[in-house]
Amino acid sequence: MNLEKYIQSIEGLDKQSMEEALDHWDHLTHPIGSLGELETLTIRLAGIQKKKIPNIEKKAVIVMCADNGIFHEDISSSPQEFTQMLANAMVQGDTGVCSLAGYTNAEVVVVDIGMLHTGPFDKRVLDYNVRQSTENFYVQDAMSREDAIQGILNGIAVAEKKIAEGVKIFGTGELGIANTTTSAAVLHAITKFPAEECVGYGAGINDVQYQKKVKVVKEGVANRIKEEDDVISILAKVGGLDIAGLVGVFLAGAKNRVPVVMDGIISSVAAMVAVELNPLVKDFIYASHLSKELAAPKVFEYMKIRPLVSLDMRLGEGSGCPFTFMILESGIHCMENMGQIAKTNIDPYVQVNLRK
Known part of the structure; x- marks a missing residue:
């Protein structure tokens, strides 16, 4: 393609x-x-x-799972093994998004697009792995441009397979230790907002780690990104494969006239990247909720959209999307x-x- x-x-x-x-x-x-x-x-x-x-009778939340080399800069409160452990728990129906999606009769589709293989996989996790984790963008590019494009293409493939099965609306979620750092870096690089406004506390870090995270994002972007870099180069240099896969979902939704719902900061940054690639994609996106993550308002400011609800949520996983399903179904x-x-x-x- x-x-x-x-x-x-x-x-x-x-x-x-x-x-x-x-x-x-x-x-x-x-x-x-x-x-x-x-x-x-x-x-x-x-x-x-x-x-x-x-009609949005058939619904699915696509969850892209990937690990990130920037983890090694001590900017996360959780070990990398948690990504795969949570992916296994998700296909077993044990996580927050599974309960919320179940309430709206939505399928949860769990995709390995870039996880480290740290243990046995549940066979229900879909294998679209581009590579096992990205590199540490503080010291080198996170991945090649080719890997970033392949991540987007894999996201398109996952979405189009579900569309062929009759899905009428997508939610977007993710799993990936340190992915609030990669999303902050992409946000900072594209918008030029100060790094301090793009970095949050993620799944829970202390103040020392937070200062490290700001430093890593600010200096990593300054060292990696050049003025002439396009959005795919930015994604490749400081982003993650979960973001790339979700970009593909947003593009596939727009191409196939299927609405796609944003969740928290990671999927919101993916939506932003997709809109940078083609502004028409924005018409196909619904913003679910205002995440408690500090950088969330900056995405809405840049994209000139607003969320439907604000519930102080910061779980990720696509957990905000089912609320949008319910609101749309009420209108229909x-x-x-x-x-x-x-x-x-x-x-x-x-x-x-x-x-x-």
Whole structure:
């Protein structure tokens, strides 16, 4: 597959379907626009699916799992073995995202895209491994450009396989010790926001480690990134394979007209990278929640989007995505089940229009 051609083949929202969805909402028994975001979210979903009343019955959260060489700079509170241990626990249904996804009847798809093989794998973890961990970007490039592209292509392959199985909406999650550091580095390199605004405490580090993390991100990016580097070069030099795989999911969603939901800081940075590759991808993305991670607001500021909810969550894994599934399904349910104004005795010409 030619990645550049794939990216450029993405088309925008279908305006006719959005107009039909808008007209449908405006003929339902309620003051026009009074359901606010439930209306605007589902109208955009209609434009994604080219369908007046959209459908997201079949849902999946794709979780990309990878290890990161930057771990060796002592910027994490957990050993690297946790990545594989948690991946095994996830396919067994034991983690937070599994419970939340189960509540919304969504499948959790666990993908090894770059983990160290530190022990026995549960056979239900999908093998799309590009390489076992990246390098330490503080001392050398995290990976080659070719590896980064392969990570994106593998993400596309995972998503397109699920689309062929009928999935109508994706959530995006990740597992990877030290991946808040790689995502902070990518955020810093692309946006030029100060490193101190891009670095958070991740899964829990002490203040000494936090200062190390800021130093590693600031100096690592300064040493690795050149002015002429494009976004894929940035991803390769200071990013991670979990981010690359999620970039592929966002691109595949846009290409195949399937909405994709952002979770926390790592998947949000992946969404940002995908939008840098083609701005039309933004139309296919829903931002789930405002992560408690310190850098999360900076992604929304840069992308000029806003999250649907704020619950002080910072688990990762894709755990924020099921809330978006529920919100969208609520809107679709209204579209399908609210009565038509024409069937009431209410004069449609005196309806209040709250959308104006």
